[in-house]
Amino acid sequence: MERWSTPRDVLHIWSFCAILDNLQCVKHHRRVKPPLPAKTDDHPRPAGSLKRLNPRPRAARRQYADGPAVRESRCEGKQLTRHPRFPRAEWLARRARILGCAASLVHEDERRIMLLHTSWGDAWQLPGGGHDDGEDLWRTAVRETFEETGLAMPEVPELPAVDWGVHPEGVPEVFALFKGPLVDAGSVEVRLSDEHDAWRMLTADEWAPLVPPRQARVLAAATGVLLGGRCPYLREAGHLADVP
Incomplete structure (x- = not known):
């Protein structure tokens, strides 16, 4: 009988025996592993024991x-x-349809605000209007302010107020009021369009009896921002805490 005496032979025999022991352990583990219990109300299957399936068939998903x-x-x-x-x-x-409008708050150091008098009626308005297709509200304010006053807007947009309301025709409307240029009422050159025939600069309190109540509330809120406050989000020109 041939003897296994070299160290290499002994190492080979030891490795082979270790592999056999591991295989026996795996085989024994698979044999004695108990099956999962049947799913009943008293004995639910353990979480994660079943593959999650899409409850909707393919036809229903289509x-x-x-x-x-x-x-x-x-x-x-x-x-x-x-x-x-x-x-x-x-x-x-x-999808819901809403109107988008933007205006500018042209003002001076004394917190006086510029409004324009309409040529088609007795009303005072902020420089602004409705947005065109593909136009965001900032570009609307820039375009409308230049068309109606000839003044250029600041390079950085700032919002003194944002108002959500309903147009007189019943369509929801969002109104963005951007901070306009700081001017000197005594020297500023205003070039009016055919939509307006005059302009004035008054404080929000002075404008209050000359404009509708909603517009007066927007001017008051915007004046607060000019004095260092934060941009308010308004609903029907009122603060949310004051609007039912």
Whole structure:
């Protein structure tokens, strides 16, 4: 019988035995591992023991993406809303429509504010107007201010007030009032458009009896920002705490 006497032979035998022991352990572990209990009300399966499956079949998922299905939003097990699904074009057509308007607060050191008198009626307005397609509200304020007064806006946009309300025609409207140029009422050159025939600079308190109440509240809020306050978010020209 041949003897295994060299150190290399002994190392080979030891490695082979170690591999056999590991295989036996793995085999024994697989054999004695108990099966998962059946899922019942008294004995639910452990969390993570089953692969999570999409509860909706593939056909239902396609229908859900096309539109007829209804998606339910849930938070902590509570149903919040039901969102109908529509084709993209129909979804866009159903989106809420709002009007966007912007104006500038042309002012001077004494906190007097410039308003323009309309040529088509007896009304005083801030320089501004509605936004055009593809135009953000800052560009609207820059364009309208130059068209109606010939004045250039500052390079950095600042917001003295933002107001959310409803247009007289019943359409929701967002109004952004940007800080306009600081001018000297005695030397400023104003070039009016055909929409206006005069301009004046008064304080917010002086303008209050000459303008509608909503406009007077916006001017008062904007004056507070000129004095160092923060830009308020208004609803119907009133602070949220004061508006029901």
